[in-house]
Amino acid sequence: MPSFVPLGIADYSGTNERGFVQFTYQIADNNAKELTLQIRNGSSVIYEEKITDANKLKQGEHIWKWDGFDSGGILDTAKLTQYENLNLYTIGVDNSNNYSRKKLDFSMRYDEVKWVDVKIDKNSKRIDVTLRVNLKDGGARGIECYEKDIDPDPKLRVPMEVCPWDKIPQEALTYYGNSPIKNRTKSFEELKKMALEGINKYWSRHSNNIGKGVNVNGEFYELYVNSINETNPRLSLNDVPLIYNTNNSWSRSGNTGGSYDDNNFDDEVMGLLPDGLVQRVSFNVGYIQYSDWKDLNESHSLYKLKGWEYYDENKEEQEFMYTSAHELGHEILQAFSNTINSWQHKGSSYYLPQDTKPVGEESFKEKYINIDYMKESKGENYPFDKNKEIDLMKYYNNDPYRYDYSRIMANEKDILGLLWLTKLEIK
Numbered sequence: 001m002p003s004f005v006p007l008g009i010a011d012y013s014g015t016n017e018r019g020f021v022q023f024t025y026q027i028a029d030n031n032a033k034e035l036t037l038q039i040r041n042g043s044s045v046i047y048e049e050k051i052t053d054a055n056k057l058k059q060g061e062h063i064w065k066w067d068g069f070d071s072g073g074i075l076d077t078a079k080l081t082q083y084e085n086l087n088l089y090t091i092g093v094d095n096s097n098n099y100s101r102k103k104l105d106f107s108m109r110y111d112e113v114k115w116v117d118v119k120i121d122k123n124s125k126r127i128d129v130t131l132r133v134n135l136k137d138g139g140a141r142g143i144e145c146y147e148k149d150i151d152p153d154p155k156l157r158v159p160m161e162v163c164p165w166d167k168i169p170q171e172a173l174t175y176y177g178n179s180p181i182k183n184r185t186k187s188f189e190e191l192k193k194m195a196l197e198g199i200n201k202y203w204s205r206h207s208n209n210i211g212k213g214v215n216v217n218g219e220f221y222e223l224y225v226n227s228i229n230e231t232n233p234r235l236s237l238n239d240v241p242l243i244y245n246t247n248n249s250w251s252r253s254g255n256t257g258g259s260y261d262d263n264n265f266d267d268e269v270m271g272l273l274p275d276g277l278v279q280r281v282s283f284n285v286g287y288i289q290y291s292d293w294k295d296l297n298e299s300h301s302l303y304k305l306k307g308w309e310y311y312d313e314n315k316e317e318q319e320f321m322y323t324s325a326h327e328l329g330h331e332i333l334q335a336f337s338n339t340i341n342s343w344q345h346k347g348s349s350y351y352l353p354q355d356t357k358p359v360g361e362e363s364f365k366e367k368y369i370n371i372d373y374m375k376e377s378k379g380e381n382y383p384f385d386k387n388k389e390i391d392l393m394k395y396y397n398n399d400p401y402r403y404d405y406s407r408i409m410a411n412e413k414d415i416l417g418l419l420w421l422t423k424l425e426i427k
Contacts, residue, residue, distance in 0.1 A: 138241025198321025336417035
C-alpha cells in the first residue's frame with residue numbers, strides 16, 4: 001500500500017519519503033473547463049482545490065497531490081486516522097457546462113506505531129506532538145519492616161522488628177544530619193506527573209528553551225510534546241514501572257524498549273524479564289548506598305560512610321524528570337532507528353555493558369569482537385559550553401555530578417525521527 005510521511009520527513013537512513021498522497025484523475029471525452037477536487041469525510045469538506053490550468057484539464061490522465069493539510073493549513077494525524085469515510089470527490093465541468101461527479105473512497109492508518117500523533121500548523125509554524133506512554137506503579141522499596149526471630153533455638157521465638165533503615169551506619173546519619181525516610185513521600189500519581197512533565201520538557205524544542213525549534217526541510221517550526229498516560233498496550237509505548245526507592249542500594253533506571261522490525265531479538269529476550277528488574281524508572285531519595293563504594297579512595301567521605309549518601313528530594317525531582325525523558329526516549333530511538341542505536345546511546349556507550357565509551361579509545365568492536373553492526377564511534381566529553389545543547393540520549397565522559405538541566409534536549413534528528421513515526425498508510 002502507498003504511504004506518506006507528514007512534511008516528507010526522511011527516514012533514519014536519510015532516504016526521502018513521500019510527503020503527499022497521490023491521486024490519478026482522468027478527463028474523458030472532452031477537455032474540461034474547470035475541475036474541483038475535494039478531500040472529504042463523508043460529505044464534510046476537509047480540503048478543496050480548483051484547477052483551472054488548461055494543461056491539467058486536457059483529455060487524458062493527470063496526477064494530483066495532496067499533502068494532508070486541511071483548508072486551514074492544519075495537518076492532524078489523529079483526525080486523519082480516525083475518519084471513517086475519507087474520499088476524494090471530483091466535480092468536473094466541460095465547455096458545454098456539463099457536470100461530472102466522481103468519488104473515490106480511501107482510508108489512512110498508522111504505518112509504523114500507534115502511540116504518537118502529530119498536529120502541524122504551517123501558518124503559525126507550530127508542531128504539537130501527542131505521545132502515549134504507559135507508566136505503571138512499581139511500588140516502594142526500603143520502607144517496609146518485618147519481624148525476625150533472633151533466638152537460635154527453634155523451640156523458642158524471640159521476634160525483633162527489622163527495618164531497612166537499621167542498616168544505615170551511624171556515621172552517615174551523623175554526617176548528613178537527616179533522619180531516614182520511613183514513609184513514602186511521593187505517591188505513584190506524583191511520580192507519574194513528574195515523569196510526564198520531564199518527557200514534555202526534554203522532548204520539546206521551542207522558543208522557551210535552548211532548542212528553539214526544529215528545522216524541517218528548510219522550514220523552522222516550534223515543537224511541543226504533550227505526553228499522556230495510556231494503559232492500553234496497543235496504543236502506547238511499552239509499560240515502564242515507576243519505583244520509589246530509599247534506604248537501599250541505588251536503583252538504576254533502564255528501558256529495554258519494545259519489539260521492532262530491526263532483526264535484533266535482544267530486546268525481546270530482555271522483555272521477558274519481570275517488570276521492575278531492568279525496565280524501570282527509579283526515584284532514589286533519602287539514604288542511598290552505592291554497591292561499588294569500596295572502590296572509592298579512602299579519603300573520600302563515602303568511603304568512611306560505607307557508601308551511603310543522602311539524596312535530597314527537591315534535587316532528585318529534577319533528576320527523575322530528566323531520567324524519565326531519557327528512558328522513555330530509548331523506545332522512540334529504537335522505533336525509528338534500531339536497537340543498536342538505542343542501546344548504544346547513539347554510539348556514545350558500549351552495547352553491553354552500557355558503559356560510556358572513553359574519548360579517543362578504540363571502539364567495542366575493535367577492542368572485543370568483530371561484528372559489523374557495532375558502531376565504531378568513540379565516546380564524547382560533556383559539553384561545558386553554556387551555549388551548547390546536552391543531548392538527552394547520549395552518555396558523556398567527564399560529566400559533573402548533576403547535568404545542567406536547562407541545556408538538556410532531545411536533539412533535532414531524534415525529534416525528526418519521532419515525527420517520522422507518524423507515517424501513514426493509504427488504503
